[in-house]
Amino acid sequence: MKTDLTDTTASKINKALVQGRRAIGTPAVGMVLTLVVVTDEENAYDALKAANDASREHPSRTLVVIKRVSRSPRGRTTSRLDAEVRLGADAGSGETVILRLYGEVSDHAQSVVLPLLLPDAPVVVWWSVDAPRDPAGDPLGALGQRRVTDSFAAEKPINELRARGESYEPGDTDLAWARITPWRSMLAAALDQVSCEIVSAEVAGEESNPSVELLAMWLADRLHVHVRRAVSAGPGLTQVRMETTGGPITLHRSDGAMATLALPGQPDRAVALKRRETSELLAEELRRLDPDDTYASALRFGVDRLGGIQSAAEREAERAEAASQPTPSLPVRSVPDPAPAVRDSAPALPAAAPSGQGDADRPTPAHMPPVRKAEPQ
Incomplete structure (x- = not known):
């Protein structure tokens, strides 16, 4: 009606x-x-x-x-x-x-x-x-x-995220935070399955997606390690990689629907990590009306404290270079080229005769001129 x-x-x-x-x-x-x-x-x-x-x-x-x-x-x-x-x-x-x-x-x-x-x-x-x-x-x-x-709807999402951190009051929240709820749940469950120490982390996603920064700030705030923000083609968040003392933990999503979770010493497994609609994000925010202290702590960590932004190609090249670890080779001393004047003054060598014709063209002793002996003085 x-x-x-x-x-x-x-x-x-x-x-x-x-x-x-x-x-x-x-x-x-x-x-x-x-x-x-x-x-x-x-x-x-x-x-x-x-x-x-x-x-x-x-x-x-x-x-x-x-x-x-x-x-x-x-x-x-x-x-x-x-x-x-x-x-x-x-x-x-x-x-x-x-x-x-x-x-x-x-x-x-x-x-x-x-x-x-x-x-x-x-x-x-x-x-x-x-x-x-x-x-x-x-x-x-x-x-x-x-x-x-919703910082994602702003003209400059990352600047909008900085403004949210400066003006935060209890009760504030952002749909960019709700978008990473499945990622945070999956990463927390993955860390419960391994016994190791986190050394560093890297979060990759679209350049203008504030959810990538929020997830990186959450990891840095909770794990107290250096977190690097990398750039990928998307869609949205694509990968989280945590370097640990037992090996890397990777959560990778390339199609926006299914992701692959890789843990040290365990086979890779497929997990559902679908990108959600705005109505689902809004319904999640309406489930709780009290202040979100976890969001406040991650937001106040600060975007500028994250590691530098890298493209996916630069990230893969850096990992390949670190994995190869080439052994240093001994220096080789180059031989200088002889001077042109020395080359020109040297007598020219006769051209080599073709195979099988060298003995026929060689002069016999009868054709050679007599050798004159030196006269005594």
């Missing part, structure tokens, strides 16, 4: 929600939280689809905030609020209200959202794009117990 409201107010939206629930025969409210989605018109469809899919696991009231910019100068001075109320099958397992803010009201979105929040229910704010530099200091972010951003 959909209800469109033009130039409306928060009280009219609440009234439309009550009437809609009565019309479809579900007057009881069973939502567990309020999810505020801040997006733009271009990304509204994908963000709303992800929120609806996540609501099947977490029934919630979803408030989608879209700040519209009028094309004409006159329209920019006019404040207006349009709303679309969705209930039943059109809203997943909860309620959905799409809010479009025009003019000056777009600068006060928190005043529009506040009357629509569920009473006595936690609030989660998710910026699908264009997250503020300080989510906790944002007026909308101040309404939520949890604030979800």
Whole structure:
């Protein structure tokens, strides 16, 4: 069921929600939280689809905030609020209200959202794009117990990750962190199967993927070893290699679905490591509403403390060179070329005769001139 409201107010939206629930025969409210989605018109469809899919696991009231910019100068001075109320099958397992803010009201979105929040229910704010530099200091972010951003959607993801570390407050999280949850679980399980000491580690992935930096910072923060960040063609994260006293531990994924885990002294095994959809990542973040101390510790470790970025080709060349370990050879002294003048003054040697003709051309003693003896003095 959909209800469109033009130039409306928060009280009219609440009234439309009550009437809609009565019309479809579900007057009881069973939502567990309020999810505020801040997006733009271009990304509204994908963000709303992800929120609806996540609501099947977490029934919630979803408030989608879209700040519209009028094309004409006159329209920019006019404040207006349009709303679309969705209930039943059109809203997943909860309620959905799409809010479009025009003019000056777009600068006060928190005043529009506040009357629509569920009473006595936690609030989660998710910026699908264009997250503020300080989510906790944002007026909308101040309404939520949890604030979800996505560094991967930023223009410069690595710089966005640095900003997250500088402005972190308890309750902040990022979908780039949720993307590496299966990797962290697999690596932790792999280390439980071996008894050795970690010497160093290397994490490889796409150059502009902040999840690679987050996984490298998590390893460096937890293992207290040097971690190097390498570049590969992707997709996403491709490999984690940990050098240990018992041999290397490698988790490699080349196709974005299946990975190969290699442990010292054990046969390689295939493990499922599929790249997940945004709805799955969002549902994971909604499972816990308390501050994530592990994420905070990894984020505060700092991107700049990681090892230098290497390409995959440079990484393989360096390993091949280290594995070969060539033995040093003795120096060879070069013989100088004789001077041209010496070569020119030397008598020319007669050309060698062809095989079988040397004896026929050689002169006999009868043809040789007599030898003159030296006269006594």
